[in-house]
Amino acid sequence: MVFRGDEIVKAKVERVGAHCPEQAYITVSKSCVMGCKFCLLPRMSPQRRTIPEIIDIIEKASDIKAISLTSGVLNSPEEEIENMCNVIKAVTNYGLPIGVSVYPVEGCSTKLKKAGASEVKYDVQTMNRKIYRRMCPKSSLEERLEGLNEGVEVFGKGNVSSNIIIGLGEKDEEVICWIEELCEMGVVPILRTLQGKVAEGKRPSPERLIYLTSELKDALSRHDLDPTKAKTMCLACGGCDLVPFLDL
Ligand code: SF4
Numbered sequence: 236m237v238f239r240g241d242e243i244v245k246a247k248v249e250r251v252g253a254h255c256p257e258q259a260y261i262t263v264s265k266s267c268v269m270g271c272k273f274c275l276l277p278r279m280s281p282q283r284r285t286i287p288e289i290i291d292i293i294e295k296a297s298d299i300k301a302i303s304l305t306s307g308v309l310n311s312p313e314e315e316i317e318n319m320c321n322v323i324k325a326v327t328n329y330g331l332p333i334g335v336s337v338y339p340v341e342g343c344s345t346k347l348k349k350a351g352a353s354e355v356k357y358d359v360q361t362m363n364r365k366i367y368r369r370m371c372p373k374s375s376l377e378e379r380l381e382g383l384n385e386g387v388e389v390f391g392k393g394n395v396s397s398n399i400i401i402g403l404g405e406k407d408e409e410v411i412c413w414i415e416e417l418c419e420m421g422v423v424p425i426l427r428t429l430q431g432k433v434a435e436g437k438r439p440s441p442e443r444l445i446y447l448t449s450e451l452k453d454a455l456s457r458h459d460l461d462p463t464k465a466k467t468m469c470l471a472c473g474g475c476d477l478v479p480f481l482d483l
Pocket of ligand 1: 267269270271274275276277306308338371
């Protein structure tokens, strides 16, 4: 990249597998009944990719090292997990690490692991109870946190990650406490910038994101967690978020 005649950055543009470099990152159910206000999926008409459609995307992707599967909730969280397990079983023959991001329910980590998943991401979104109730009125923060605890028991420390959305009206001090709480559990937090517009929401400044990411980096070091070891999903891609030890 050249700025006013000087080369300021030298980089190689990576090839996209499917959605991101080196991965086939696929949304299974592309709609959601949970109705979180900052999310696009509740605004989509009910739809789910079939297993042949998913296999077709994987077959067309080039040079992939992982398969990542994410999903909204088409009917119910329990039914979504059953469907996800069937999808995972249908793609284990590629011999690639499989990452899965779903809304968690009791026992889902054991089922996902048995089906063939190697890493999971269960997003807390926000841990401010008041903001959570307003933004995610049809789901439970406690259920998400229990899912994360169970996720670490089943997949092991560092193999479970969770998005915290930055920009919903939370304070920096709160975010730093949540980072500590998640790291203490063995979960790798991901600081995800609010996309688009929601009432009371505000996209964070670059300075705020860099500050919070440096706090995240400290916490990860103290808890011996390394996001660069992730093989699937957002931490392995790094396209949307600042990944500590990689970007900062
Ligand atoms: S549960 Fe996830 S996919 Fe569903 S509305 Fe909330 S953020 Fe979107």
